[in-house]
Amino acid sequence: MHLKAGVKWVYEAIRNYNVFLNEDDDENGESNDRAKVIKHQRYATRLYLTLFIVSFYVLIITTITNPQSIAVTVSNITPELFEQLRSDYGLALSCPCSTISIPYKAFISNEVSFDPVCTSIFTSRQWIEALYLPNASAYLLIDFRSTANSQVSKDFL
Numbered sequence: 340m341h342l343k344a345g346v347k348w349v350y351e352a353i354r355n356y357n358v359f360l361n362e363d364d365d366e367n368g369e370s371n372d373r374a375k376v377i378k379h380q381r382y383a384t385r386l387y388l389t390l391f392i393v394s395f396y397v398l399i400i401t402t403i404t405n406p407q408s409i410a411v412t413v414s415n416i417t418p419e420l421f422e423q424l425r426s427d428y429g430l431a432l433s434c435p436c437s438t439i440s441i442p443y444k445a446f447i448s449n450e451v452s453f454d455p456v457c458t459s460i461f462t463s464r465q466w467i468e469a470l471y472l473p474n475a476s477a478y479l480l481i482d483f484r485s486t487a488n489s490q491v492s493k494d495f496l
Contacts, residue, residue: 358384
């Protein structure tokens with residue numbers, strides 16, 4: 340008998356639950372029938388609680404079903420194994436290429452060759468120092484020697 344009374348009490352508590360304040364005056368100018376106002380408040384409470392429980396449920400399910408990524412490193416991979424992994428994991432598969440199996444010297448070669456201008460006498464230190472003449476003002480303005488020192492940066496030396 341106590342179980343039946345407990346279930347009835349829970350049912351009545353849920354049925355009469357109201358999260359709103361019971362106000363006597365209605366702001367919209369409608370009837371001040373207290374029973375009608377309480378009835379609408381209980382409907383609103385049920386709707387509010389239903390939406391709250393559904394949104395909480397969706398949040399929990401989304402959190403639980405969120406996939407967690409695990410990084411697994413596979414060594415000595417063959418093309419067949421790579422194709423199988425790609426068919427199994429699709430876009431989740433990544434190859435960071437932090438290590439390489441073929442050394443760079445096997446397919447890259449560096450041969451340095453200088454342009455003829457770079458190996459010219461006109462880029463030598465001796466030539467650039469020669470541009471700074473102590474008596475450069477003795478030459479006419481159309482003479483290269485009078486303006487040569489202003490055409491070369493001193494940081495180059």
